[in-house]
Amino acid sequence: MGARRSVVPAYLFACLLFGGSTQIAWGNAILQLGAIAIIVWAALSRTRAKLPSGARALAWLVAGMTGLVALQFVPLPAAVGAAIPGRMMVRDGLLELGLAPGWQSLSLAPYDTVSAALALLPPLAVLAAVVMLRAYSRTGITVAVLAGAMSGLVLGGAQVGSPMANAEQYYLQLEVNAGTPSGFFANPNHMATLLLVAFPFAAALLESGLARDGRLADPRRVAAGGGTMAVLIVGLVLNRSLAGWGLLLPVVMASLAIILPMRWRRGGAIVAGVGTLALALILLSPAVRARFNGDAATSVSTRQEYFTTSLAVARTYAPFGSGIGSFARVYRMKEDPRGVDATIFVNHAHNDYVELLVETGVPGAVLVLLFLLWWGRTALAMLRTPSADVYARAGAVASAAILLHSVVDFPLRTSAISACLALSIGLMIVSCRRARSAGDLRPTRHIEIR
Template identity: 50%
Template sequence: MMDRARPFVAPAYLFLCLLLGGSAQGYWGNAALRLAAIAIITWALVERNNDPLPHSLKQLIILAGLAIALVIAQLIPLPPAIWAALPGRSQFVQGFQILGIAPGAMPLSLAPYDTIATGLALLPPFGMFAAMAGLRGYSKAWLAAALVGGAVAGVLLGILQVTSASPESSPWYIYRLSNFGVATGFFANSNHMAALLLAAIPFIAAFGASIQENAKDVRLRSAALALTGGGLAVIVLGLILNGSLAGYGLGLPVVLASLLMLIRSHAKLVRITLVAIALSSVVALSVLWSTPVSRDATISVSSRQQMLATGSELVGDFGLTGAGLGTFAQLYRANENPNRVDTVYVNHAHNDYLELVVEGGLPAIVLLLWFFVWWGRSVLEMSRSPAADQYALAGSIASAALLIHSVVDYPLRTAAMSAVFAMSLVLIVQSRRSAASDRDIRPVRHLLVA
C-alpha cells in the first residue's frame, strides 16, 4: 500500500502547499503543511537506502544542513560580555542599563522566537525535497500536473475575486490582508501569485514537449499541443487579471527560456535566445526596481531605493554576525525616518538577499554564494547532458525566475513557492530520460571481431 502511494506523495504535497501555503496569515494551513513535512521527512529517513545520490544532490543536502545549523547557532545563549561586544548590541546594552537590569546569557538573535518561526518555515521545502530525493519513485508528469493544476485553480479563483462587486468584503479573498481588486488566487500578495504563474509556464511547455517526443500517435501529439496551448492561455489570462508588474516584466524571459525546449538542437537559435533572455531580464529588473513597492503606500515604503538605503544601514550596524533571522521588520521600523512613516508598514525588505544579509551576516553571505555556485554549476551540467529531459530544463527556468524575482520581492517566503523552488532544484539534478530512450541519447559502440 505504501509503495503504491509513494509516487503520489510529492505531487499531492506540492498541490497542498499551493492551496494552503500562500501567506503567513494562514496559520492553520501552514501548521498542517509543516506537520505533513515532518511526517514525510521521517518516512524518508526510516526508508533510506544505500543507493548513491548524485554529487550535486549531496551538496544540496549539505547546504540545507548548514541552513539548519545557522538557525540553531543563532539561538545558542552567549555570555553577557560576548553578547554585548557583538555589532549593533550597544543600544540594547544601554537599554538594560537605563532599566537597571543586568543582562544574562543572550542568544545572537535579537528576536529568538521569530528566528524559530523562520526555521520552522523551512519545513515545507525540506518536506518537498524529502518526498522527491528521499522517497523517490515520484512521477515528473504528475508533479507538473500538480503545479499547473494549482496555478489553474488559482486563476479560476482569481476570476471570482476580480468580478466581485465589493472586493474588500468579497468571500473569495482568502486572507484578511490582501491585494484586493486583482487576482491573487490562493495567495495574499499578487506578486506571489504572479510568481506561481511564471513557474508554471516552463512546466506546461515541458509537459507538452515530453508528450510530443514520446508519443507516436499523431492524434496524441495534437492533443498534447492543444493542452499546452490551452494551459498557456489560462496562465496568460491569470497574469492579465493579476496585474503584477513582476509577472509582466519576467513573463517575456520565462517564455523565451521555455522555447529552448523546442530549439535545443539549433545552436545558433539557442545563443540568440539566451541573449534575448538576458537583455529582457535586465530590463524587467530595471523597471521593477523603479516602481513602488506598495500600491497603497504614499511615503514610507513607496521606494525600493529607500528600503535599500535603510537596509544597507542595518547591514553596517550589525556587521558580520547579523541580527537574527526574522528580525528585519522590527529593525526597519526602529531605524526608518519617522517623518516618512504612513499607514503602510514594512514586513520584508522586498529584496530577499538584502534581508538575509541583515539577519544572517557573514554566514548567510557564504551560504548564498555557495548556493549560487551550486545552482550555476548544476544548471550548466544539466544543459550539457544529453540525458537531461525537459523537466530538468523547466526546473532551471522556474528556479531562475524565482531567484530573479527575489531581487525585488520575497516569493520564497511563502510555503507554496518555497515548495515549488525545492521541486525545481531536485528536478535539475535528478530529472533524466528513461532508460528506454537512452539508446537514442548515447551513441552505440560496436565490437567487430575479425
C-alpha cells in the same frame, strides 16, 4: 508504488493552496507537520536513493544553513552579547528598566527565529522526497503545479470580479492588497511568481505529447499544454505585477528553447516575437499605461526606500546579522519617523537577498553566494546532459524565474514558492545523475552470430 509516487504531487498541491501566506497559521502548521513526517521517512527509508555528487554539495549547504539556524539560539554571556554590533541597545534598555543584563541569544527575536526556521521544513521535505525517495511522477508534479496555478487564477478572478462588498470573502488572509488577483497569496506579485513557475511545466507537458520527429504523439497533452500556456500569459498580463511582466518574455523564450526541436526554433522565435510585440502594444496602449504608470512609480520608489534603509540596518548589525526572522522589528528602528506612512507596514525588504543579509550577516551572505554558484553549475551541467528530460529543463527555467523575482520581492518567504524551488532543484539533480556527459551514453553495438 502508485501511492508512493503521489506523495510529492499531493504535498506540493497542498503547499500551493495553504502555503501562500504566513497569515494562514493552521495551513502552515499542517504543512510543517507533514514535512516532518516526510523528512523522517526519507531519513529512515531503506530504499532511499544514493545521493549523486551534485546533491552532496547541496547537502553540505543545507547543513550549513541548519547550523546557522542553530547558532541563533546559542546562549551568550551578557558581556559577549553586548560586544556584538547592534546589541548594546539590549543592555542599555535593561539597565534603563533597572534590570541586570543576563544571557542572551544571537538572534534579537528568538521567537520569530523559531517561526522562520519551521518555514524551512516544507521545501526541505519536497527536496528529500524528490532526490532521496523518488516519490513522484513527472505527470503528477506537472498536474500539481498547473492545478495550483489554475486554481489561483480562478480565485483571483473571483476576487477582482466580485463587487467590493462581496470580494472580501474570497481572500484567505486578513491583510491583503484588496482589489488585486492574488489568489491563495496575500501578495499579487507572489501569484505572478507561481504563474511564471507554471509556464515551463506547461511547456514540458506540451513537449511530452510530441514524438521525436516533432509530430503529434498525444494530441491531448499538446492541447492541454498549449492551452494552459495561453491562459497563463493572459493571467500574468491581468495580474499587473511589474516583475511578472518583466520576466514574462524571458520565461516564454526559455520555455520554447527547451521544448522545440532545433528545426522549429526559428519559427518559434518568430511566433514569440510577434506575440511579444502584440503584448507590448497592449501594455503601451493609453488606457493600460495610464492605469499602470502610477502603480509602477509607487512600487519602484517604495522598493528603493526599502533597499536603502535595509542596507543601513545590515551595516548596523554586521557581521553577524540581527537574527533570522527579526527583519520587521529591526527595520523600524532605522525608519525616518517623518516619512513613515501609518497605513503601510514593512514586514519584508522586498528583496530576499538583502533581507537575508540583514538577518544573517556575512555567514548568510556566503551561504547564499555558494548556493547561487552551485545552482549555476548544476543548471549548466543538466542542460549539457543528453539524457536530461524536459521536466528537469523546465525546473531550471522555473527556479531561475524564482531566484530573479526574489531580487524585487520575497516569494521564498512563502511555503508555496519555496516548495516550487525545491521541486525544481530536485528535478535538476535527479536528471544530472542519469548521465554526466555525452560520453556516458554508450552507442548501441550489434553482434551477428553465424
